[in-house]
Amino acid sequence: MDKKTDDAPQAEAETAEDGTEIGPKGYYHSNKNRIFVRAIQGEYNLQQKLDELRAQPRVRKAREIKFVDGPQAYSRHYVEPKDNITQLFHIHLEEYGPGGKSQKHGHVNEAAFYILDGAGYEIHDEQRYDWQAGDVAIVHNNCVHQHFNASDTKPARALVLKTKPMFMFMNMLFQKTVEPRSTEPAPGGEDFEVREEEDDHNHPEGGY
Template sequence: MAQRLYLQEVGSTKYKLTALLDQRRTLPRTWSGHTDYDDFSEGYYASDPSKESFTEWVISPEEEPLRTQSLQVHYKRLSPGGSNTGHGHQNEAAFYIISGNGYEIHDGKRYDWQAGDFCFVHSDSVHRHFNADPDEPAVALVMKAKSTWMAMGLYQQGGIEPWTSKVEGYGPREDWSQLWTPGSNEMSKVVRSPELEYQLTADGFVKTICSPRTPDVRSWGLDLDMLRIPPGSKTALHWHMADEYLYVLQGTGRSRQWDVAMELDDKYYAHVAEEPVVADFTTDNHIYVPPNTQHVFENTGDEDVVLISAQNRLFKHMGYDKTVVLEAAPEYQGD
């Protein structure tokens, strides 16, 4: 059985790692997704005997050359009336339900979902996914910052396997959740995006799914937004240190990205590329923005573009919580 790679080594014979970043910047910024989910052929994970749960990776540490370990993304499909066998891992995961309806069992509690919902698997959750439709498959896009947990040594995970006999040297069962942030169990696990209104911001029309501004949503590792770009319009041209993954839920457009070079003198200085990396996208495509990149997304079609944006929230806790708006979205008239 092939080894699954959870965290890729970062090494160099030189202290300066510019060559690694340059290599990542040569990779495509947009690429096509799937249009026929029935073509999935890989099991959700090798030990799942149900044969009703399938996955196809979009971004993972197993990419060669490596694009990012900040985020991991994959499609997931449940066969009609099917489920996986259930498992647990310490990292969070966010599911956007592309199609279908079903429910989760997380730590013995049921959470129903349908197309358009975001469903969150919390840290240290024993969870299982069920497709409630006996005739149609359910498809989701799964986004997570798993490598961050792995880098910190939080890799206690596995299939459901109750402790049925005493292991020498260990005591009786205790409540694991006493280590969690107080109030975690009262936070929301499902966000119904169709019930949210787009807010006009400097970035354009945005639905905030989870971020530090949504303390009632049980997600600590991801920031998720939905962006709507009207025909002929664009998002803000902005700049942040975190890299970013975007899924094209609807529409046709263009990504423009200006890479930033580093100068080390008396302090760090940025030099912005004179010409952008330009790439077109359409429905069910994927977009990647490398760290420390100025970028804008444009609508080149005749219907709204809708994007799902994911960033690893750890950047904000490391002192990079500023997004610099260089040019606001055309509809925005504020400061």
């Protein structure tokens, strides 16, 4: 990733129908056409849908799924409804650059963040919760929250598991971006490049 400069152009903002800014244009969370729950239709026995589901790969290769967004918070989306694999889970890997933070947002569904490496903290409804590698951070229902990397020299990673699609299916639709993801690196993270390859990351030397 090229080092940012003061003269770098600002990303165009994406706005909702009511004019509210929802994030930088092109970022994952700014997508106005996200699929939260996929359609299931066809003959009553749904045999075609069953065949499609059973034909899906059972292992998703990290090297085939690139990170999106940045430069403070990156996401690699392993499983979501649009992939035609599951209607229940949304699973993604988050990587926070040095000093990085996520968007500030709220939603109805819960989420669990398994911390793979680094150290940081959460702000949930104005209350701080610290975490480090090996911890699990829980986002409870209906809270406004944000995720922070506490180091200005090292990245942090978390595997996120949430049942957002199931909540959406039950018409629990509320979610809101309060502060979009930043389009500028945090101080200390100007030269950071997201770790696309998995070799030697998050695992002790020689494996478990």
